[in-house]
Amino acid sequence: MTETKIPRATAKRLPLYYRYLNILHDGGKDRVSSNELAEAIHVDSATIRRDFSYFGALGKRGYGYDVDDLIEFFKNILHQDRLTNVALIGVGNLGHALLNFNFHQDSNIRISAAFDTNPKNINTIQGGVPIYPMDQIVAQLKEQQISVVILTVPSNVAQEVANQVAQAGVNGILNFTSIRLNVPAGIRVHNVDLTNELQTLIYFIDHYDKKSDEDE
Numbered sequence: 499m500t501e502t503k504i505p506r507a508t509a510k511r512l513p514l515y516y517r518y519l520n521i522l523h524d525g526g527k528d529r530v531s532s533n534e535l536a537e538a539i540h541v542d543s544a545t546i547r548r549d550f551s552y553f554g555a556l557g558k559r560g561y562g563y564d565v566d567d568l569i570e571f572f573k574n575i576l577h578q579d580r581l582t583n584v585a586l587i588g589v590g591n592l593g594h595a596l597l598n599f600n601f602h603q604d605s606n607i608r609i610s611a612a613f614d615t616n617p618k619n620i621n622t623i624q625g626g627v628p629i630y631p632m633d634q635i636v637a638q639l640k641e642q643q644i645s646v647v648i649l650t651v652p653s654n655v656a657q658e659v660a661n662q663v664a665q666a667g668v669n670g671i672l673n674f675t676s677i678r679l680n681v682p683a684g685i686r687v688h689n690v691d692l693t694n695e696l697q698t699l700i701y702f703i704d705h706y707d708k709k710s711d712e713d714e
């Protein structure tokens with residue numbers, strides 16, 4: 499398939515579309531209009547049509563979209579047609595919660611390895627996931643063909659750990675620490691910051707009406 503460069507906001511909506519289309523499929527529905535989708539997932543129909551148009555003409559005028567075709571399409575671009583193993587580094591409060599959250603239940607992603615420096619954690623299994631010492635990171639990531647890691651270590655070691663991860667050939671980091679990481683070109687970092695999200699929410703409540711801006 500040819501790769502289409504799509505806006506980040508569109509990319510972030512793809513899992514939402516995929517999840518809802520599976521619900522439609524499970525309910526026995528075989529076609530859906532952009533208006534129906536819009537109502538269900540609270541994204542306006544023009545945005546949905548524009549998002550879908552990045553991937554070519556997926557719908558037919560007066561017919562809407564074929565649910566199974568769309569599922570197959572999104573399954574492929576979201577890599578949900580195959581299992582993706584990811585690793586987690588730092589099994590403390592947050593890391594532990596993520597290990598116990600079974601991503602695999604509603605996606606084809608699973609945490610298959612975790613890493614830590616604390617001897618109490620190393621060589622134990624938490625949430626069904628083995629925890630390895632950091633000196634095994636390069637070997638394990640290569641062996642398990644892991645190219646994405648979740649970073650939940652203390653902020654003061656985040657850069658040092660990111661450097662180790664870079665050497666292991668990773669190309670994606672989901673960074674929960676408050677540090678903005680410096681990584682070599684070719685590694686993509688997505689930052690997750692709940693404080694930021696809360697502050698933004700509070701700002702919007704104070705300054706705007708209650709309309710959701712999910713489609714921004």
Ligand SMILES: NC(=O)c1ccc[n+]([C@@H]2O[C@H](COP(=O)([O-])OP(=O)(O)OC[C@H]3O[C@@H](n4cnc5c(N)ncnc54)[C@H](O)[C@@H]3O)[C@@H](O)[C@H]2O)c1
Binds near residue numbers: 587615676
């Ligand atoms: N983004 C968010 O919304 C959000 C929310 C909560 C916490 N955090 C951040 O997540 C991180 C973890 O928070 P926490 O409360 O789970 O901390 P924690 O101290 O409970 O856990 C950190 C874990 O990392 C391990 N660790 C320490 N140094 C390491 C190293 N060099 N290599 C590998 N593992 C190492 C520790 O042994 C520990 O198990 C912190 O950076 C925190 O600021 C972010």
